[in-house]
Every structure is written in structure tokens, then in C-alpha cells.
Amino acid sequence: MNALLEDLKDAAAAAFFALLVFGPFIGLRLTDNDSGNLGISTRPEGLVLAVIGVFVARLAILAWGRHRPAKLATQMGVQAQKAGKFLAPAVLVFAVLMPLTPGLPNAYIDLGVLIMTYVMLGWGLNIVVGLAGLLDLGYVAFYAVGAYSFALISTTFGLGFWECLPIAGILAAFWGMCLGFPVLRLRGDYLAIVTLAFGEIIRLVITNWVSLTGGPNGLLGMPQPTLFGLKFSMVGGPGTFAGFFGITPAPWQREAFLYYVILLLALLTNWVTMRLRRQPLGRAWEALREDEIACRSLGINVRNTKLTAFAIGAFFGGFAGCFFSARQGFISPDSFTFIESATVLAIVVLGGAGSQFGVVLAACVMIGVPQMLQSLQIYRMLIFGIALVLIMVVRPRGFISTRRPTIALGKAKSIGADLVAQGRG
Amino acid sequence: MTVLAVTDLTMRFGGLTAVNDVSFSAERGDITAVIGPNGAGKTTLFNCITGFYKPTVGSIVVSPEVGKIVQLEKLPGHAIARKGKVARTFQNIRLFGGMTVLENLMVAQHNALQSATGFGVLGILGIGGYRAAERRAVELAKHWLEQTDLLDRADDPAGALPYGAQRRLEIARAMCTEPALLCLDEPAAGLNPRESAGLNELLLKIRGGGCSLLLIEHDMGVVMKISDHIVVLDHGKKIADGTPAAIRTNPAVIAAYLGEGDEDDPDAPVAESAA
Known part of the structure; x- marks a missing residue:
């Protein structure tokens, strides 16, 4: 129950930031009125959709992360x-x-x-x-x-x-x-x-x-x-x-x-x-x-x-x-x-x-x-x-992140990405 | 018969003198230990010998085989393993974690193998003596895996080995360069008593094979049991040089470890500072 509450809070926060970001981008719209001047009109339905979308998506990601771990x-x-x-x-x-x-x-x-x-x-x-x-x-x-x-x-x-x-x-x-x-x-x-x-x-x-x-x-x-x-x-x-x-x-x-x-x-x-x-x-x-x-x-x-x-x-x-x-x-x-x-x-x-x-x-x-x-x-x-x-x-380390050994005495086992260094140049 | 002679070695970092006018020599076929309290300049000395630092003053002469001498301080860092036949391990283990145990040992034999590939061209085409050279390299690797009791882990990534095994692997890797002098920087650090006893055996076996050893160590159990010769540093200066028995009773050493005026038994406080 606690977990659900936390997820909801997190998703609400995400939705809030989405509101801030998308507010001007989706919520407002530049229009060209008849007299040739620029005007601003609003587009609330698009904004609401975007914010709800972010909320639901964030919730889904959190739930997925909880139930299907690494x-x-x-x-x-x-x-x-x-x-x-x-x-x-x-x-x-x-x-x-x-x-x-x-x-x-x-x-x-x-x-x-x-x-x-x-x-x-x-x-x-x-x-x-x-x-x-x-x-x-x-x-x-x-x-x-x-x-x-x-x-x-x-x-x-x-x-x-x-x-x-x-x-x-x-x-x-x-x-x-x-x-x-x-x-x-x-x-x-x-x-x-x-x-x-x-x-x-x-x-x-x-x-x-x-x-x-x-x-x-x-x-x-x-x-x-x-x-x-x-x-x-x-x-x-x-x-x-x-x-x-x-x-x-x-x-x-x-x-x-x-x-x-x-x-x-x-x-x-x-x-x-x-x-x-x-x-x-x-x-x-x-x-x-x-x-x-x-x-x-x-x-x-x-x-x-x-x-x-x-x-x-x-x-x-x-x-x-x-x-x-x-x-x-x-x-x-x-x-x-x-x-x-x-x-x-x-x-x-x-x-x-x-x-x-x-x-x-x-x-x-x-x-x-x-x-x-x-x-x-x-x-x-x-x-x-x-x-x-x-x-x-x-897949943070790319599609194929395991490494194949170049030589083996017995059967070669692939090496997990967590052990392989990425190099610092 | 000297394998390593360090003469008037001084290493300064800006205003700090980490090693101050140190001279000592190590005999061929001996285990020479360098001991001293924390910050005495032991690792700096090691880094000078193995080419990671260029000494400010002084000379380091190594004799890879009888009748041959090499001035180490004049060689570029990568040539020290090849020409001077000096190999080392590190205080913080430096293995190739994402490569298998066997691969680690193959990388150690890079120079011997690379010369068999004909600048890589013949190797790519699969002609020339590369295959035979690789077989020999694998045999040498297997030999040291047996000695270090790691043969069954040969195909596991080095980074996945337990700590004690990583220590042994680092020694095996250094030995695969076929050195005349093996420098070990605190090989017993973090080992339990059983592993530590196993390490003693391994080091004696390496000495038996004709390789001289130079080791920094805090664990007096290791130092006193296996060293033939001990050099003591304190604040960058050499304060004593002799057999384990002589060092044990040397007043300067006791003073350095315990502070002035205290009595003998250097073992207990030294073991504490091993971390």
C-alpha cells in the first residue's frame, strides 16, 4: 500500500513538471489574426492529455520496475x-x-x-x-x-x-x-x-x-x-x-x-x-x-x-x-x-x-x-x-553488452557487462 | 651476487621528500623485505624501482641474469618488465577484471607473443609460428595457475574471483612475464591466516624456482618467517638493514615502530597498522 502511495506521489510530481514544461509548448498557441497581428490562443485539451499521459506513463514505469526487477x-x-x-x-x-x-x-x-x-x-x-x-x-x-x-x-x-x-x-x-x-x-x-x-x-x-x-x-x-x-x-x-x-x-x-x-x-x-x-x-x-x-x-x-x-x-x-x-x-x-x-x-x-x-x-x-x-x-x-x-x-550497456573471452581452456563463458570496464580513454 | 642495487636514491614531490638518500641491495635468490611504518616511503621506493616514478637523484641497477646489468632509471616504464625483467603487483589489486583469468595471463606474455605474430600481419593470416607460441604461452599460464591453485577458475572473469584468489592471480600474472625480480606490494594485505600461510608457501616456491623477491609487507608473520633480508625505512630514510633476527632486536626499529623508550615485541602494533 505504501509502495502504491509512493508511486502515486512520484507520478504526480512527474505530471507537475510535465505541466510546467508543456504549459507553454502545448497549452499556448501562436495565432495569426485577421488584422495581421500575432495573438495567443490557448489549447487546454492538448495540455491535459499530455499531463495525464505523463502521469500514467510514469506510474507504469514505476510499477514495471517494482514487479519485474533486474x-x-x-x-x-x-x-x-x-x-x-x-x-x-x-x-x-x-x-x-x-x-x-x-x-x-x-x-x-x-x-x-x-x-x-x-x-x-x-x-x-x-x-x-x-x-x-x-x-x-x-x-x-x-x-x-x-x-x-x-x-x-x-x-x-x-x-x-x-x-x-x-x-x-x-x-x-x-x-x-x-x-x-x-x-x-x-x-x-x-x-x-x-x-x-x-x-x-x-x-x-x-x-x-x-x-x-x-x-x-x-x-x-x-x-x-x-x-x-x-x-x-x-x-x-x-x-x-x-x-x-x-x-x-x-x-x-x-x-x-x-x-x-x-x-x-x-x-x-x-x-x-x-x-x-x-x-x-x-x-x-x-x-x-x-x-x-x-x-x-x-x-x-x-x-x-x-x-x-x-x-x-x-x-x-x-x-x-x-x-x-x-x-x-x-x-x-x-x-x-x-x-x-x-x-x-x-x-x-x-x-x-x-x-x-x-x-x-x-x-x-x-x-x-x-x-x-x-x-x-x-x-x-x-x-x-x-x-x-x-x-x-x-539495455544501458547496449544491445549486446556481454563480452566473449578470446581464449578458453574449457568452455568459454560470456562475461557480464558489470565486470567489463568501459575505458576512460 | 646482487640482483638489485639501489644507490643514493632520493625522490621528491615538490617540497616533500618521500625517499631520502636510500641505498640497499638485494641478493639473487633471496627474499628481501622492505618494512616501515605508514608513510615511510616504501611504495614510492617501489614505484621508482618499477619505473612508475623517475627518481630525483640516484641509480637503480638490476641484473636480469648473471653478468648482465641494466640501469632501470634510464629505461622507459614499459621496457622495465622486458629488459630489466622486473615484475610487480599492486597494493590495490590491478587485474583486468572483465577478462578471464587465462586472458590475464596471456596479456602478461604480450611481448613474447607479439614478436611471434610478425607485426600482427602473419597472425591475422594464421601463418607463421604464432600457434606454437600461443600453445607455449598457454602452457606457461597453466603452470602458474596450478602453482596458485586457480586452474579450475581459468575461464572465469578475474573480477568475479574472491579477494584472496585475486591476490594470487596478480602474482601468477606477474610471474608469467618470467621476471628475475618480483616486487610485491603488500601481498598479504587483507588475507586471512590460512590464505597468508598459503601465500608464504607460494613465495618460497617462487624463490625456489630461481626468482628473487622484493616485498613490502606489514604482516610481520609473513616478513619474519620467509625473508632472508630486511630493509627498514622510516620517514623516507633507511634506519636498519639486516637479517630478520638482527632487525627484531634493533633498537632503532623498535623505536620507529613503538615510539622512543618502549620495549620489544614489534609484532602487535605493526599488525594493527596493516590496514
């Missing part, structure tokens, strides 16, 4: 783990077969390419944030370096996509090291701020170095990726994909090809990360996240280990940037704003830092859901925001 969250974790075993291969099969579905609209393949790009970026950033525990808010810088490397090298030296891909990756890794050196001594918030600044510096240099990068006007005329030299052209003819296989050229062929290119690059990222995790370097990254001082006492070179994390993460960011540039055929500084870094970081955190499959789920949610909800128009971002808040309430 057990549910652990249960969900175990289930997600179990499901992950079957789900991951199933998602892979789906991802491979998706573009081949007959009659699939091009827009879906396009969305697939977009999601896949973010999956790849998420996997790249996961090395830095999830494994090494270094908070990087400027990951978009390496994406930009990759994209502009490809655009400049291909147009200046006439090289194709595949030749430029490793160059773009190496250049991005180089800039990753350049960022890594000055920030090595920083931790936590300070590291985050400097990486954020680095991302902005790269964007501002690109914007202002007009003679090289074209400034805000961007760059054009990059070549499309080819399949062993075969181009994708709407006209057909010799030397093109359609001409070589003797089929009618269609737009979906190019889309599907781009999709498989990014799928391949993303899987490469995943494979390298998974292998590295089971190696001394990957274990040293995770150990660094757990305790840097202990690492030093064991003879691990902390500086070099952090630098490799930055460099390898940046390398795959550069790959993704190179692909993005080739796919768009046009790049400008607008594509490399802070919001991109934030989105990729949100994907990593939402997925559960360190979890590869979590990144896939989170990328589908973060990129796919807003696109799917487009028909809801203005409510789209509201629903999206509420969904994100709910996810973080139910």
Missing part, C-alpha cells in the same frame, strides 16, 4: 546471446541474398548500401572505442580523408577505385597516427574534446583549401568501381558488365554491385577485427581498456598499442570514405560534419561497445528506422528519439 534485463541479455548465435549467420545470409530478390525496388538496395556503410564505420570505430576504450568523437575525419584521397588521386593520376582503396586506407591510418601522437596522454573527456576538434579541423581545412579540394563546391568526376575492369553503364556495349554477360543493362546491376563491394569491405573489417581480438594486439587493447597502469607494469608499450588502435580504426574509416566517394561521384565538406561522428559513435554505444553483431543491429536501428518512418513525417524524429531513450533505459 532479472528481466539479464534474461534478455542471455536470450540475445543465444539468439546471436543463430541470428548473426541468418543476418549474413539475408545480407548476401537481399539484392538478388527479384522485383526489389532499387531504393531498398540503396538503403542497404547506406546501412552497410555505417556498419563498416561502426566496426572501424569499435576498434578504438569498444576494444581500446578510447573515446573518439572525430571519427568522421578519417572518413573524409579516405573520401578526398580517392577523389584527388583518381582525378589527378587517373587511377581506378581498387588501386586507390589501399592508398586511401593508408593515408587515413597516417592521419590516425598524427591524431594519436598528441592525444596519447589525454584521458576521458579531454581525449573526446581533442578528437572532436580534430574532426572539425579536417573539415575546415577541406572547406578552406579551395585550390586543392574545391572548398564548399566539392569535387566531381571520380570513377565508379569496376568489376575486374567491367564498367556499369546504362548504354551497354563492349567493356561493360551488361555487354560482357550479354544481358540488358539495368540500374539495379550497378546498385547491387556497389552493395556487394561495401558488404565485402565491411566483412573484411569484421574479419580483421575478430582475428586481432584473439591476438596479443587485440588482447592488449582490451587490457588497456581495463587497466592502463597494469598494462605498463607487464611491459606493454601503451603508446604504441594506442597508436595501432587509432591507425587501424582510421584505416577502415578511410576505406569507407573511399567507397562513399566512389558511390556518390561527388563529395563536399557537408558530408563530413560532426553529426556523422556522433551517429557512428551512437551506433557503437547502442550496439554495446566491443560487440560486432551489436553494431549491425544498432546500424539497422539508427539508419534504417528513420528511413522506414519517413511516411510519418514530422513525428519521425520524435518516435526515433523515444525509441532510443527506451533502448538505453532497458
Whole structure:
């Protein structure tokens, strides 16, 4: 009985604050009266609905918290783990077969390419944030370096996509090291701020170095990726994909090809990360996240280990940037704003830092859901925001928060999130 | 045969002199204990030896093997474990809590394993000698898990072990770097008498394996039973240096622990200050 009374009090307080907040926003309304002046009218019914809604929702949350305690969250974790075993291969099969579905609209393949790009970026950033525990808010810088490397090298030296891909990756890794050196001594918030600044510096240099990068006007005329030299052209003819296989050229062929290119690059990222995790370097990254001082006492070179994390993460960011540039055929500084870094970081955190499959789920949610909800128009971002808040309430450490050991004498048991450190940079 | 020689070591933090002109040496194959009241500068001394602080003045020379010497104060912190073969544990246990017991021991063998991966490239491709190197590393880890009685917990996260087991694991992890000198910062702190007796046995076993030990300890039961040599610090200065029997009756030591003019039996008040 006491508990109920407390809940009611709490919910009433919440409703009161809702009244304060929503009072001006929903209760009042700016109107344009006939004489051309602005007037204010009231909208009491909307306000009452909102306040009652908050009251009921708060009561429901409290009741839920009381009757279904933390057990549910652990249960969900175990289930997600179990499901992950079957789900991951199933998602892979789906991802491979998706573009081949007959009659699939091009827009879906396009969305697939977009999601896949973010999956790849998420996997790249996961090395830095999830494994090494270094908070990087400027990951978009390496994406930009990759994209502009490809655009400049291909147009200046006439090289194709595949030749430029490793160059773009190496250049991005180089800039990753350049960022890594000055920030090595920083931790936590300070590291985050400097990486954020680095991302902005790269964007501002690109914007202002007009003679090289074209400034805000961007760059054009990059070549499309080819399949062993075969181009994708709407006209057909010799030397093109359609001409070589003797089929009618269609737009979906190019889309599907781009999709498989990014799928391949993303899987490469995943494979390298998974292998590295089971190696001394990957274990040293995770150990660094757990305790840097202990690492030093064991003879691990902390500086070099952090630098490799930055460099390898940046390398795959550069790959993704190179692909993005080739796919768009046009790049400008607008594509490399802070919001991109934030989105990729949100994907990593939402997925559960360190979890590869979590990144896939989170990328589908973060990129796919807003696109799917487009028909809801203005409510789209509201629903999206509420969904994100709910996810973080139910699973505060991300979709998949447990950690798999990299080596075991007997049967490997996954480790609960409460034991795994998040890293302080 | 000296394994560690500390000469004229001084460490100042601004106006505070934590270690003041301390010289001592530790013999190879001995257990050398550093004791002293709280704030005597024991942990600062340890941090100088293990490279976490750079001493203001003085030299620290370690001999990882017979006929070879390394100047520790000139090495960067991470090279001390590799070149100086000095390993340490911490007063507040520092394990990789989210990693399994076995993983903790694998991280300790990072340098040996990393050189087998060919800058990581061969390891990723799964060629070269990495597999054999990893098998050897697992064998070494298993050896120390057996010695520390943790073999059945090998696949459990280190953070979930009970306190005594975490202490033992930290020692096992340090031993996996194959050190010539193991520095233990209060290994018996917080252990019950049974665990403490087990620790004594373990330390003697480690000494039997050819590794020299340097330990800070408050628990006189441990210190008097197993040390071959004791160094006493007070207010940053060395006040005594000798065998356990000599230290027990040294008037300067008794004065430092009990205050001037009191009589013998340093055990009781020392045990109280162990927290």
C-alpha cells in the first residue's frame, strides 16, 4: 500500500513538471489574426492529455520496475546471446541474398548500401572505442580523408577505385597516427574534446583549401568501381558488365554491385577485427581498456598499442570514405560534419561497445528506422528519439553488452557487462 | 651476487621528500623485505624501482641474469618488465577484471607473443609460428595457475574471483612475464591466516624456482618467517638493514615502530597498522 502511495506521489510530481514544461509548448498557441497581428490562443485539451499521459506513463514505469526487477534485463541479455548465435549467420545470409530478390525496388538496395556503410564505420570505430576504450568523437575525419584521397588521386593520376582503396586506407591510418601522437596522454573527456576538434579541423581545412579540394563546391568526376575492369553503364556495349554477360543493362546491376563491394569491405573489417581480438594486439587493447597502469607494469608499450588502435580504426574509416566517394561521384565538406561522428559513435554505444553483431543491429536501428518512418513525417524524429531513450533505459550497456573471452581452456563463458570496464580513454 | 642495487636514491614531490638518500641491495635468490611504518616511503621506493616514478637523484641497477646489468632509471616504464625483467603487483589489486583469468595471463606474455605474430600481419593470416607460441604461452599460464591453485577458475572473469584468489592471480600474472625480480606490494594485505600461510608457501616456491623477491609487507608473520633480508625505512630514510633476527632486536626499529623508550615485541602494533 505504501509502495502504491509512493508511486502515486512520484507520478504526480512527474505530471507537475510535465505541466510546467508543456504549459507553454502545448497549452499556448501562436495565432495569426485577421488584422495581421500575432495573438495567443490557448489549447487546454492538448495540455491535459499530455499531463495525464505523463502521469500514467510514469506510474507504469514505476510499477514495471517494482514487479519485474533486474532479472528481466539479464534474461534478455542471455536470450540475445543465444539468439546471436543463430541470428548473426541468418543476418549474413539475408545480407548476401537481399539484392538478388527479384522485383526489389532499387531504393531498398540503396538503403542497404547506406546501412552497410555505417556498419563498416561502426566496426572501424569499435576498434578504438569498444576494444581500446578510447573515446573518439572525430571519427568522421578519417572518413573524409579516405573520401578526398580517392577523389584527388583518381582525378589527378587517373587511377581506378581498387588501386586507390589501399592508398586511401593508408593515408587515413597516417592521419590516425598524427591524431594519436598528441592525444596519447589525454584521458576521458579531454581525449573526446581533442578528437572532436580534430574532426572539425579536417573539415575546415577541406572547406578552406579551395585550390586543392574545391572548398564548399566539392569535387566531381571520380570513377565508379569496376568489376575486374567491367564498367556499369546504362548504354551497354563492349567493356561493360551488361555487354560482357550479354544481358540488358539495368540500374539495379550497378546498385547491387556497389552493395556487394561495401558488404565485402565491411566483412573484411569484421574479419580483421575478430582475428586481432584473439591476438596479443587485440588482447592488449582490451587490457588497456581495463587497466592502463597494469598494462605498463607487464611491459606493454601503451603508446604504441594506442597508436595501432587509432591507425587501424582510421584505416577502415578511410576505406569507407573511399567507397562513399566512389558511390556518390561527388563529395563536399557537408558530408563530413560532426553529426556523422556522433551517429557512428551512437551506433557503437547502442550496439554495446566491443560487440560486432551489436553494431549491425544498432546500424539497422539508427539508419534504417528513420528511413522506414519517413511516411510519418514530422513525428519521425520524435518516435526515433523515444525509441532510443527506451533502448538505453532497458539495455544501458547496449544491445549486446556481454563480452566473449578470446581464449578458453574449457568452455568459454560470456562475461557480464558489470565486470567489463568501459575505458576512460 | 646482487640482483638489485639501489644507490643514493632520493625522490621528491615538490617540497616533500618521500625517499631520502636510500641505498640497499638485494641478493639473487633471496627474499628481501622492505618494512616501515605508514608513510615511510616504501611504495614510492617501489614505484621508482618499477619505473612508475623517475627518481630525483640516484641509480637503480638490476641484473636480469648473471653478468648482465641494466640501469632501470634510464629505461622507459614499459621496457622495465622486458629488459630489466622486473615484475610487480599492486597494493590495490590491478587485474583486468572483465577478462578471464587465462586472458590475464596471456596479456602478461604480450611481448613474447607479439614478436611471434610478425607485426600482427602473419597472425591475422594464421601463418607463421604464432600457434606454437600461443600453445607455449598457454602452457606457461597453466603452470602458474596450478602453482596458485586457480586452474579450475581459468575461464572465469578475474573480477568475479574472491579477494584472496585475486591476490594470487596478480602474482601468477606477474610471474608469467618470467621476471628475475618480483616486487610485491603488500601481498598479504587483507588475507586471512590460512590464505597468508598459503601465500608464504607460494613465495618460497617462487624463490625456489630461481626468482628473487622484493616485498613490502606489514604482516610481520609473513616478513619474519620467509625473508632472508630486511630493509627498514622510516620517514623516507633507511634506519636498519639486516637479517630478520638482527632487525627484531634493533633498537632503532623498535623505536620507529613503538615510539622512543618502549620495549620489544614489534609484532602487535605493526599488525594493527596493516590496514
